[in-house]
Structure formats: structure tokens, C-alpha cells
Amino acid sequence: MRFLMVPLALIAVVLIFKVHGQDFTKLQFQDCGSKHITIEEVDVKPMPIINPGPASMTFVAQLKKPVTILYIDLNIIRTVSGIALPVRCYIVNGQNVGSCKYPDICAFIKDLVTDFHPDTCHPTLIQHGINCVCPFNIPIQRLLFRDHPLDLPDASQSAATFMASGNFDITVKATESAAANAELYGCGRIHFTVKQQKA
Template sequence: MSFLSVVAAISLVSLCHAGTVHISDCMRTNNQRNPENLVHVNTASANPFPVVIPGDVDIVGNLDLYKNLTGQLSMSVSIKRKVLGLWVPVPCVSNVGSCQYADLCDMLSSNFMENGVPNCPPQLVAEGLPCTCPIPAGHYAINHGHFTIPELSGVWSFLAKGDYQLRATLTDKSRNAQVACHSMDLSIGSKCSFFDCLFG
């Protein structure tokens, strides 16, 4: 599974909490759309929650893309983990964590293009969803997203059991203008041992 596939699955999962959406569009004021806004997530849910790694998760959700998604977009991701009651930033290590990505479309292409042809994850193909630029404006929904998240090790180990706050922003580099911002909460669990499962 590629880096972006794992990030996409975890990001989609992070949009929800036991059936209740816990995502905030930080470009909206009084629930009114900012005219600069490129994308807005409407609803999302996951089962199970907290997410168990390794394990399977079913994801349902939809979003609106207000303008064509093309080049000139940079992405900033901030991840904080709750440690002893404090929110501690997760550093960027090997492009994982609180990182800056200079070109979103290039990142999508490097992960999902093969011999010049899009090679999207099967979950997106089944829903008719694109995974490389350009992505036309429109309403996009995932209705039967079943993902298997593998056991994480090495640089992925920061995604161990815990509570996280994530914030992702997109910037139009041609105008140096923020065009998307979402913040979200995520809880990750782990498979329980025999006694943990019995006694919770």
C-alpha cells in the first residue's frame, strides 16, 4: 500500500467519530461558504470507531469540489497527538507527520500514475472517483469504501494507538491564497489481547 493510500484511508477515517462528524471547515464563518473555498466535506462516517490498526474500516461520506482541481496547489498538514493531557506536534519524518507538500497534483501523480495512466485504489475505482489531477468540479461521494489498514512500523509508528488532531490546508500558489482548510479529530485503537477484550 502506498504512502498516499494509507494517508487517504486514515484521513477519510478521521472525518468521523462514532457516526457523528467531527470535522470543521475553517474557511467557513457562521456556516457560510467563503468564495475562495475550493472544497467542503459535507458528511463522513466510519465503522468501527475508534479505528483499529491493523484492521478493516468501512467509510461513507461526500464532499463538494467547487472549482476544478488542477496544479499550483500546495498542501500543509499539521498533526498533534495527545500526550499526558497535552497536544504535542508530530514532526515530519520521511514525508509522514506535520509536513508541507509543495505540489498536491504532483504528489497524486507520483502515487497513482503508472506508465502515464491513472492507477487509482480499487475503492475509488468502484465508486467512479478520480485520484489524479485534473479533477473537475462536482459532488463526490464514497458509499461503500472498505479499507484494510496494515500494521504500521518504522516511520509509521507515530500512528499508534492514541488521540490526534489533524489540520490540512490547501494554498493556491499562483495567488498565495488559502483555498481549503479542514480540521478534524481522530482516535486510533489497537487490537486487544485476550484479557483486554474480556475486561475492556
């Protein structure tokens, strides 16, 4: 029996590495306890995401409560060559990067998206009450962003170099305050793959 356990253990290890090493061909999303938002659809194309390069995002959700300031708690697990490792929280130029707590989702997006500015704010955002000025003042409504164009910067040249390639498992929790007992506004878990653009 002991001799049988060794090959079975090796097979299990190979299967685990194979599962973790598979690229995603479609973004996967699971709700993890949202209270004030119903997320109907989330998608990013192409998948795998090619970095840097153009992409498009679809996000359809019903807000049940206005959005002003939302505190974000990110947990990121990155898998490369079948090895899954958590991405730690670290500070670069005074900014949190990685699996951190972010005090305001608007400021987080502003740091992430280069054209999140009143002069270059996309018309689709404006029609939903998002004028690219922080803090947010988004009323109760149905958000509908379908195939919204994105221009992804080169992550390898940014503070978030870990986002340049790999398979990602990211959990995003949003609350209305930083208090430990703060009510959950929304929570989502996404899985996707990023590949670097070939020279």
C-alpha cells in the first residue's frame, strides 16, 4: 500500500500544477456577498489579456445604494508556471500597491487609469454620473458599460510589475468605511490571465 501512495501523490501534484497552470480564455466572476450592488455581468476582452495593448471591458450592475467613498480591500494571488503565490502589499512612491486596503475606490481608479480626468472623461462614464472627479457621487441606477475601450499601459514599467503576466485570482471587497465591522457594499472574485505582448 505504501508503494502505491507514492505514485498517487506524484499524480496529484502533477494535476494541481496542471490546473493552476491553465490559462483562462474567459474572465471568471463570482459574487462573494454583495449587499448593495447586484453585479449582472463582468468581462474583459481579449482573454488572455495582452499587456500592453488595447482591451475592452463590460460591466453591468444595479446599484441599490449611492456610491460616494468606498474602502477597497484587495487580495491578489498570482500563478506563474503552476506556482500560486499571494501578492503582498507594498508602498511605491507613497502609494499602496498589491494586496492592500485602499481608502477610496475613486482615488484607486484615478491612479490606475491614465485618462480618468475631467478633460478626458469618457462620455459613457459621464452619462452615469461619473465625471472623473473624486470623490464619486454616483446615484442609485443600473450601470451599463458594454465593450468599454481600455488602453492598457505596460505593467512591467509600472509599480505593479507583477500584473505584467500570469494567472490571477483577485478578491475585491468594498465597504463604506474602514471600520472592522463596516457593512459590505459589494464583493467579487475574478480569475483571468495576462500575457505580455511579444516584441
